[in-house]
Amino acid sequence: MTKEERLNHALNNEAASKVLLSSGKFDDWVITTTFYASLHYICYHLFPMTAEKNGRTVTIRTIDQYRSHYKIEKNRHRTLCDLAFAVSHDLGAEYNYLLDQSMLARYHHYKFEESVVTSCKASLIVIKQILNIPMS
Template identity: 25%
Template sequence: MPKSHSQHNYEACEFLLKDGNYLDWVITTAFYSALHLVQEDIFPFRDDEAFEYSSFEQYYSKSRDEGVRISKNQSTIKLVEQRINGAGTLYRNLHDLCKTCRYSNYHVSSKKARIAKSYLDKIRTLVGNQ
């Protein structure tokens, strides 16, 4: 069985953190590991009207058709806050770290990289994929 995108990115994050030379990529891989993890955990689900969403793309497309105009990242944050107890703030903070590190000329402290990894580890615990 092939490993999931989440697991692949998690392993890359761990490798890069140990290496210590690409701390911006530690944060980036931590975020993308979390993104795939939460989407794997949330979907499929039924909404209050019993409509079943099989994937994030289906959910996002339907919300756009209904006039909701937020980004995919903000939509995912909203879903995590609603559907994974205790993970909303962790996921939002990880998203914000990732967004910020892409604009800091690759200068990311080891402390920020470790914080990003800790957010990912906590999210993994909350969704039961340790």
């Protein structure tokens, strides 16, 4: 995925979360699409990156390539969380919150208090501010 495609994917997920939110239904999908928007915004910020391998500079374009290059066994979401914390504690904390809420939404229940949905939307705003991504 190119950098532009990554940004467009994030914008698409964010737009989907807004449509779902305006419906007043599907709290689980509002949270899930908000989480995935944050994931793509963070990946947009981080990738591509360069690293050294056998005395050569290599380009790492995805979280999976990063995990492979550094032989990381954590899943891609937890690895991205670690990278987010390396950028900024606040970025890592907001991403981690959205990750946790999306796991609850996808695997445990689909109804949430309005305050949780609002908090998830606020987390995405903070992530965009930290990454200097214009508000849409």
